[in-house]
Amino acid sequence: MNKLDEKSILERLPSIKGWSFDNNKLTRSFKLDSFSEAVAFLVRIAIEAEKIDHHPDIRLFGWNNVEVTLQTHSVNGITENDFKLANSINLLYSYE
Template sequence: MDDLAAKKCIPCNAKDLQPMTEETAHSLISKVEGWKLLNEGAVLKLNQSWKVKSFTKGLELFQLVAEVAEAEGHHPDLHLVGWNNVTIEIWTHAVGGLTENDFILAAKINGLPLHGLLRRKDILRH
């Protein structure tokens, strides 16, 4: 579990795929810098927000994320609110909570070249 970005997501229809406990999620969150744990109606999710330079930069960010998500077969919820507020939520819909797949995808998103898309204040935060 050390290098999450080097791992590959397993198919969500795997018979033994179960949501992880909140305790396990808390132990892993430090491995995906910038991501926060959300508990929405007893469903654990990973969440991160950015401010992008423009509306079109937000769409570019989504395209980069989409390429990683497609390659992993694991798809986050993408939100572009206003003209420059991007939020990504990751959780395994098939099990109604978090799995290692979610942390793998978050780690891979962290490895994307986003600096040219983000507002200066947000670059300093990451």
């Protein structure tokens, strides 16, 4: 998996609505209606991540907030897989 350079990342960032790029990572926070919906969303993210063998950092906080951080650890940066998973997560969130 090839690491994307910062220019490529910044050019593609608008394609994944709501995500930010900082400290060599993609991050987005999501607000759900309840604790159980937040947990269910987290599980759906995990299932989607497993499909592409990519494992994000996920944090559940404040009873209804989920924060996802994406980085391909093996290259210490952002790859196509990070953008693919970010897009999939956005689609999951839009179905909430």
